[in-house]
Amino acid sequence: MCGRTTGSRRAGEWHKVILERLDQADIILLLLSQDFLMSEYITDVELKTALDRYMAGKSRVIPIFARNCELRRYPGITALQGLPKNMAFFHGADEEDKLLTSIQQEIDTIAGELSLNRKLASSVDDADEKGKMAREIIQLRENRKIFLCLSVSDEGKKRRRELMYHVEGKVRHEKWPFEVVPGINSQQDPNDPDVQTQMKDSVYSIHIVSHPNELVEGPGRLQYDLACQRAKQQSFYRIIIWYPDASIRTSMEPSFVGELATHPNFMGYDYEDLFALLDSLEEERQRSADGGDQQIFRHPESDHAV
Incomplete structure (x- = not known):
């Protein structure tokens, strides 16, 4: 002091x-x-x-x-x-x-x-399991990239442009800590290293559902499948399903709507509510990282972190 x-x-x-x-x-x-x-x-x-x-x-x-x-x-x-x-x-x-x-x-x-x-x-440089977990926790703490998927529908493209406009304002005027990375299109190979890197470097993905088949076929399905693979590899990867119009779910296969409901869902286009959802997920993610810190450095004969 x-x-x-x-x-x-x-x-x-x-x-x-x-x-x-x-x-x-x-x-x-x-x-x-x-x-x-x-x-x-x-x-x-x-x-x-x-x-x-x-x-x-x-x-x-x-x-x-x-x-x-x-x-x-x-x-x-x-x-x-x-x-x-x-x-x-x-x-x-x-x-x-x-x-x-x-x-x-x-x-x-x-x-x-x-x-x-x-x-x-x-x-972090150790080759053992503790080193591996330390590297994962550091990435979990520091990574704030969002994979914003492309949409093939006119409505989806419109909402995506609007979101990017609001993101720019948040970053410029409020020092918003997230970074949005682009999605992929139908001409890209999902095994392309650049595509894999985009997904790997993100911790959230946002999937716009503005058409009943948006995530059933084409680029939307490709991006959703990549996100699901990423979620299996990273314990806290979060897939956010965005319905600009919630009523569109009535035109979709109920079982698929149920599958999508297992992920965080966002309805409408009040972008401040979407930002609030991301902030909430980020708080949860940081708590998860802190819990991992405690776990890998816990003394084997004690309940206290050492």
């Missing part, structure tokens, strides 16, 4: 110790108060070193909002996610003990994540 150091060491000695401790820290806590901000040594040395390590990806830096203070002159601090959330200073608050408990819980969670990340990184 950044703060004043007291004791009998000479200035040069404790300065060296502080820099060594900061250099070793995975997590640096900034215990914020007006006294903290008024200390030249803290702001010029400790805080600068902490933020430099954060920018270099070497440390997590967490502001702790202790006592009320003026932070508008410190954008480097306010840009970080602090605790308690919403910049609620805990000192003197009605629920001070509750806020302190929540801070401790959040720090414990972050420390656990960093420990697991280190273990993943150390295992």
Whole structure:
């Protein structure tokens, strides 16, 4: 934690110790108060070193909002996610003990994540089963590509263009974390390495059903079959079935409608609802990845992650 150091060491000695401790820290806590901000040594040395390590990806830096203070002159601090959330200073608050408990819980969670990340990184190149699982978990965590299948119907093409327009806006204005990759057409061989790579690099696929036979034949069927193969290979691959008009299901083979119902279904063309569905699936996927982290690094003689 950044703060004043007291004791009998000479200035040069404790300065060296502080820099060594900061250099070793995975997590640096900034215990914020007006006294903290008024200390030249803290702001010029400790805080600068902490933020430099954060920018270099070497440390997590967490502001702790202790006592009320003026932070508008410190954008480097306010840009970080602090605790308690919403910049609620805990000192003197009605629920001070509750806020302190929540801070401790959040720090414990972050420390656990960093420990697991280190273990993943150390295992990713191993040739054993743990290394294989570590590589799968890293891909599961980082991959946010969506395979948006092509449609052969005019209605499907129209809805696909509209979705891409909304996606562009989400990415540009809201920093939406997903990336949409194109589907394939009837002239492409499903065994083409480029096609396989497109599907392999994605973690979701969206299949537009705007015609009763959309996924029964042609490119729609080809893309659906590839997605089903991918789902068998990757435990969390999700196939999203999109019905721009839900009534079209009445014109489809009931058994096939039942099969498609085993996947997440989206009805209509309120694209914000589709984005909400993707966000929900992403939360589930990240929980799955975190559970995998715990599982592969669980000590064989203990129920606790090590």
